[in-house]
Amino acid sequence: MSAFWWQASCRPLDPQVAVQALQRQAELTKPAGALGQLEPLAVRLAAQQGRVRPELERVCISIFAGDHGVVAEGVSAYPQAVTVQMLGNFAGGGAAISVLARQLGATLEVHNLGTVEPAPAMAGVCQHQLAPGTANFTQAPAMSGELCLAALQVGRAVAERAAVAGCQLFIGGEMGIGNTTAASALACALLDKQLSELVGPGTGLDSAGMARKIRAVESALALHGQARAPLDCLQRLGGLEIAALTGAYLACAQQGVSVLVDGFICSVAALLAVRLNPGVADWLLFSHSGAEPGHRHVLAALEATPLLQLGLRLGEGSGAALAVPLLRLACALHGQMATFSEAAVQEHG
């Protein structure tokens, strides 16, 4: 018996299907390896789905939102009120992720974990309101232990519902003014890297803003620097939406649902999930390497090979959504291309 839910085993990949899918790749009418990263991607999806020809019909996108006390340090180019305001935009269909979800035929859920201004009841937004955002972590832990566990649990429940609904690919998105400061502070605590490599402009800070953001992360690390255990780091330096994402990734891996990870903040949540339960790594696919400078270091720590590099820095799950057509096409190629013998094409020179 595991002491905590997140320590329970993740679903194992299907090794026999992996071998069969690899064999099929070798028989398709193309030079070996010519489809580059798309080949291991299709094989990985096959091993995750337990079917030699995987498919990605049912894509589920869940956005997690929360406010951050650290915005009091002047660390974002945008006001805190944007977090709540964007919830309406997500549900109303006008946000980037709303457009992408429609184009992909994906489901889109919006979960408000907790904002300073309580969000008005809005159709299409699940209001959890666990707390009025986090505390300013330059002065106190961002969350109590209980709050952190409650936020993890929201993500877990969302992922478990997605699994029951037959979701074949889970995309977590986030919205939270100030959350790149939290993600950078977490990356500093979790990785053996210089702070200057892990703190960036987020939504578009100028140089004075960057100086304030660096000072805020330095103060946070001075206060909480002893934290190394992932859950302790999350509680002290994280955010409600980051905790929910972490819980969702853990539960997806336990339920056997493939995950497509979005940008910098989501990648930090993925790193936390893998540190809490290494079996999660088998279920993670990485969509892109974005503009925030810390992102590539977090991806490197996860030994991730992201599919796209488009200079994205939006969040909301948008980078992951943009990579879905590529995943679907990788599955179509893997499943529908003719083999050398089927097409009567000579295999060897």
Ligand SMILES: O=C(O)c1ccc[n+]([C@@H]2O[C@H](COP(=O)([O-])O)[C@@H](O)[C@H]2O)c1
């Ligand atoms: O996903 C990313 O890589 C990313 C990079 C920069 C900014 N963001 C988004 O911008 C917000 C955080 O930026 P900031 O400057 O307020 O910390 C938050 O809502 C994120 O979704 C997202």
Ligand SMILES: Cc1cc2nc[nH]c2cc1C
């Ligand atoms: C407008 C806006 C939209 C966003 N979506 C995710 N983060 C965001 C930050 C801002 C400022």
